[in-house]
Amino acid sequence: MKASSKSSAHTRFIPREEIDGCSAWRFSAMDGSEDAPAVVTETREPVIDGPSAEALHEIREQAHAEGYALGHAAGGQEVRDALEATVRKTAEETAVRMAQLLHNTREHLQKSEEQISRHILDLACDLARQVVRQELQCNTQHLKPVITEALAQLVDDGLPATVRMNPGDLALMKGALLENLGPSAPDFVADNNISPGGCLVESASTGVDASIEKRWLRAIANLGLDAPWNPENADV
16 A cells, blocks of 8 residues: 555656756667767746736726726716807807897886976976966956066057957956056057967067967976967866
């Protein structure tokens, strides 16, 4: 049993990978007649192992991940650039629309203010007309200062003057007018064409229109209005 174990230990097969080099062996002649043979040494190139399948898989996975990351970054940048361009364009268009809207709103407000101001003036004009008419009906002496001022505007040429008045006004005021004006009182003539509250003072060379229509237009002209004394829609 021991001999068998010892013999098997020296007969083990040696793999090629464990042999670094080998040389041919020749037996020389016993008498020394043959030259010693040259020893040929076989040098075995070292075996370089390539990357394993697992390493190749990791390399591919890494390359794929890097490529995906680069592509994702480039694509994300393109998306961000496109989004920023869209947002910028939308903001510019919105700014233009808002500016136009503000401009139109300003114009509308200006027109509205003008219309409101005009309506207020028209309303004030209507109220003033009613007040004046009420005053003309209540105050029978309203024509005294008007006639006095009109007579003062006539040229003092010594010619007689004539005052044309509405018949109703003349009937109420003739006595008081003659009393106040004294000997220089003009001739008073009833004229149905003269509206109540007005008069025409005439002489041979000139005249003064003190009708209520003319005086009304002169009064409201200072307000930039041109409303007639008796408009078609006004209450008489």
